[in-house]
Amino acid sequence: MTEDRxxxxxxxxxxxxxxxxxERELEGHLEECSRCRGELARARQTHDLLQELAxxxxxxxxxxxxxxxxxxxSPARARGGWRLWVTAAALLVIAVLGGxxxxxxxxxxxxxxxxxxxxxxxxxxxxxxxxxxxGNLQIELVVWGLPELRxxxxxxxxxxxxxxxxxxxxTFRAEPEGQTTVNLTAPASAVSYPEIEVTRExxxxxxxxxxxxxxxxxxxxx
Amino acid sequence: xxxxVVRALEDEELIRRVAEGDDQALSELYNRYSRPVYxxxxxxxxxxxxAEELVQDAFMSVWRAAGSFDPGRASFTTWLYRITRNRAVxxxxxxxxxxxxxxxxxLRNVSGGPEPEGGVxxxxxxxxxxxxxxxxxxxxxxxxxxxxxxxEISRRIGVPLGTIKSRTTxxxxxxxxxxxxxxxxxxxxx
Numbered sequence: 001m002t003e004d005r006x007x008x009x010x011x012x013x014x015x016x017x018x019x020x021x022x023e024r025e026l027e028g029h030l031e032e033c034s035r036c037r038g039e040l041a042r043a044r045q046t047h048d049l050l051q052e053l054a055x056x057x058x059x060x061x062x063x064x065x066x067x068x069x070x071x072x073x074s075p076a077r078a079r080g081g082w083r084l085w086v087t088a089a090a091l092l093v094i095a096v097l098g099g100x101x102x103x104x105x106x107x108x109x110x111x112x113x114x115x116x117x118x119x120x121x122x123x124x125x126x127x128x129x130x131x132x133x134x135g136n137l138q139i140e141l142v143v144w145g146l147p148e149l150r151x152x153x154x155x156x157x158x159x160x161x162x163x164x165x166x167x168x169x170x171t172f173r174a175e176p177e178g179q180t181t182v183n184l185t186a187p188a189s190a191v192s193y194p195e196i197e198v199t200r201e202x203x204x205x206x207x208x209x210x211x212x213x214x215x216x217x218x219x220x221x222x
Numbered sequence: 223x224x225x226x227v228v229r230a231l232e233d234e235e236l237i238r239r240v241a242e243g244d245d246q247a248l249s250e251l252y253n254r255y256s257r258p259v260y261x262x263x264x265x266x267x268x269x270x271x272x273a274e275e276l277v278q279d280a281f282m283s284v285w286r287a288a289g290s291f292d293p294g295r296a297s298f299t300t301w302l303y304r305i306t307r308n309r310a311v312x313x314x315x316x317x318x319x320x321x322x323x324x325x326x327x328x329l330r331n332v333s334g335g336p337e338p339e340g341g342v343x344x345x346x347x348x349x350x351x352x353x354x355x356x357x358x359x360x361x362x363x364x365x366x367x368x369x370x371x372x373x374e375i376s377r378r379i380g381v382p383l384g385t386i387k388s389r390t391t392x393x394x395x396x397x398x399x400x401x402x403x404x405x406x407x408x409x410x411x412x
Contacts, residue, residue: 007391008387008388008391008392009387009388009391010391010394011387011388011390011391011392011393011394012372012387012390012391014394015365015372015390017371017372017387039395042395042398043391043394043395043398045398046394046395046397046398046401047394049342049347049401050347050362050366050397051366052344053257053258053261053344053347053348053366053367054257054366054367056257056260056261056264056344057256057257057260057367058256058257058259058260058273058274058277059274062256062274062277062278063249063252063256065278066252066277066278066281066282067245067248067249067252069278069282070245070248070281070282070285071245114282116275116278116279117275117278119269119271119272119275120271122271122272122274122275125278
């Protein structure tokens with residue numbers, strides 16, 4: 001084997017990918033060749049850095065969640081779309097209170113609000129979009145990867161304020177696999193509540209929130 | 223993985239495409255940088271769940287704010303590191319609103335990032351990887367991040383095994399050079 005040929009085997013050698021025979025020949029050559037030993041030392045530094053980077057990566061399924069969230073909203077239009085939506089919805093409240101006018105915002109004018117998983121479960125994600133129709137918010141909620149519920153539990157969507165005030169937009173259960181889409185209705189005044197929450201609720205007859213937030217979204221962050 | 227067109231692009235071209243709504247470009251940036259973002263989360267927050275939340279938040283910020291990226295002010299790596307750092311601070315602040323639970327600690331004061339106080343970290347390696355030729359990045363990514371053997375890489379990309387072996391060595395050498403002198407490597411792209 002020529003020196004050039006030995007040098008080309010340094011990468012596979014570090015990866016443990018040489019045959020026993022190739023490895024024996026290369027190690028014999030390295031004992032005699034200081035230049036190849038220098039090349040090996042440099043390659044090993046890089047190899048170790050790559051191994052360290054590879055070992056510290058996020059779980060592979062996280063990418064699917066990030067990409068699903070991204071595909072649910074356009075980067076260029078998301079910010080403006082929701083501002084328009086909120087402004088229009090606020091105008092609706094004024095209009096309804098003042099004269100009973102009806103406003104309808106088409107879906108084309110809005111983009112979804114991402115709902116992020118909350119620690120400690122940090123499972124799942126969601127997207128919320130909607131339109132104002134006849135004095136109510138017609139909401140479409142898409143969720144995925146939520147923790148599996150017991151039979152006596154359900155999920156509930158809320159609009160929430162910092163002072164603890166909440167408006168329930170309805171309850172639902174989610175499929176353990178894939179996405180679940182639910183359509184819910186809330187009073188138009190819910191738009192004055194800046195935070196969106198999905199909580200896990202026990203079926204105990206108590207209408208108040210359990211406080212166990214699974215997903216959260218923030219109109220103000222958009 | 224996506225086609226060679228996206229894989230071969232520089233970070234700054236990818237982020238320009240993200241701003242136009244190209245999710246394949248975002249996917250490629252995720253492939254390149256999710257590891258250092260996650261590692262930074264582990265280092266700063268000391269919690270795997272929060273580090274995952276950080277990765278989601280950081281890349282969603284990239285998706286939403288790509289249009290505000292100015293290549294004249296900072297490299298993509300520097301921009302992403304700032305986003306990551308800021309989101310980590312936000313996550314830590316939210317965590318502190320709740321009572322502490324087992325395993326949670328205050329934000330750790332650590333060095334690192336693309337403007338390091340010293341040493342080479344995951345950000346440097348990810349950036350250096352983005353600068354080397356696509357065929358080199360490909361063999362290293364498949365070998366180290368996807369855990370493929372040299373024979374499997376040969377089958378996957380349809381290149382003879384001997385070529386894969388010598389290409390892996392050449393790729394390690396090129397990456398080392400890119401780490402030692404990133405400016406020289408970047409100038410090759412100009």
